[in-house]
Amino acid sequence: MPYTIEQVKALVREFPDFPSEGILFRDIFPIFRHPEAVECLVDHFVQRIKALGQRVDVVVGLDARGFLFGPLIAIKLGVAFAPVRKRGKLPGEVVSVTYMKEYGPDVFEMQADALKTGQNVVIVDDLLATGGSCKAAEDLVAQLKGNVLLSAFVISLVGLEGEKKLRAPVYALIEC
Numbered sequence: 001m002p003y004t005i006e007q008v009k010a011l012v013r014e015f016p017d018f019p020s021e022g023i024l025f026r027d028i029f030p031i032f033r034h035p036e037a038v039e040c041l042v043d044h045f046v047q048r049i050k051a052l053g054q055r056v057d058v059v060v061g062l063d064a065r066g067f068l069f070g071p072l073i074a075i076k077l078g079v080a081f082a083p084v085r086k087r088g089k090l091p092g093e094v095v096s097v098t099y100m101k102e103y104g105p106d107v108f109e110m111q112a113d114a115l116k117t118g119q120n121v122v123i124v125d126d127l128l129a130t131g132g133s134c135k136a137a138e139d140l141v142a143q144l145k146g147n148v149l150l151s152a153f154v155i156s157l158v159g160l161e162g163e164k165k166l167r168a169p170v171y172a173l174i175e176c
Contacts, residue, residue, distance in 0.1 A: 003040040009174055011037055012155070026155050026176070028126050032068065041173070042072045045152055048171055049077065049122055054149055057119035058082050060141065062133055063089070063108070065126035073124060082114035082121075084137045095143045099136035108136045115144040123151040128172060131162030138167055 011030040018025040031037045049056055058080045061070025067083060074081035087096065087107035094109040115121065123137050134151050141148050148168035156163070156172030163170040 001036060003034065003037045005040060005044050005173070008037045008040050008044070012174060026127070026174075028065065028154050038069070038072070041154070042069055042076060044173065045069070045073050045124070046076045048152065049073070049150065052149055055120055056122050056149060058115055058121045058146070060084055060110075060114075060121050060123045060137060062123065062125040062137055066124050068126070070124045073122075082110060084108050084110055084140060095140055097136045097139045097143070099132045099139075101132060102130070108133070108140060110140045110144065112144070115141065115146040117145040119146045121146045121148050123148055123168070124153070125151075126154045128153040128156040128162045128170065129160050131160075131165035134162070135165045 008031060013027040013030055015025040015027060017023065031041060056077055056079055059070050059074035059077065060082050061067050063083065063085045071081045087109055090109055090111050093112040095112055096107050096109045098105050098107050121141050123134060125134060128134060138148050151166055151168050151170050153172040155174045155176065156170065158175050
């Protein structure tokens with residue numbers, strides 16, 4: 001049975017006080033229990049990206065949930081997929097950036113040949129919170145002389161204002 005985007009949104013579950021007290025965790029994994037829901041989600045993002053009216057060359061997915069649907073979006077767009085990984089997970093020459101998480105510094109990397117100069121990129125991930133991870137991905141794309149056209153998320157925690165840290169426009173399916 002085909003899903004509507006509203007039905008996909010309804011699959012996202014909330015878990016209060018996880019992983020610690022005061023946190024309301026939003027779980028996207030139930031979407032992946034329904035292939036038609038995944039297809040609807042991917043098609044929704046593809047339509048949104050095509051509506052930009054600009055050539056997209058690469059979809060960049062953030063470690064790790066951006067890997068779940070980033071390659072599917074790239075396939076539907078007929079473009080490449082490039083992962084952003086935590087330090088030490090990619091072989092070969094890499095570029096890296098250090099960024100701050102709520103508990104301290106972390107490092108993201110991309111393979112140095114993941115992008116060509118001037119390529120247009122869409123960044124995808126499951127959640128925009130404080131914006132640190134996505135900002136780090138934007139910085140990696142900039143190091144490789146790419147252009148970020150859009151950062152797309154399943155969920156944005158708007159009260160944390162993560163979009164203010166980002167240079168590219170932001171789209172989120174669910175804003176809470």
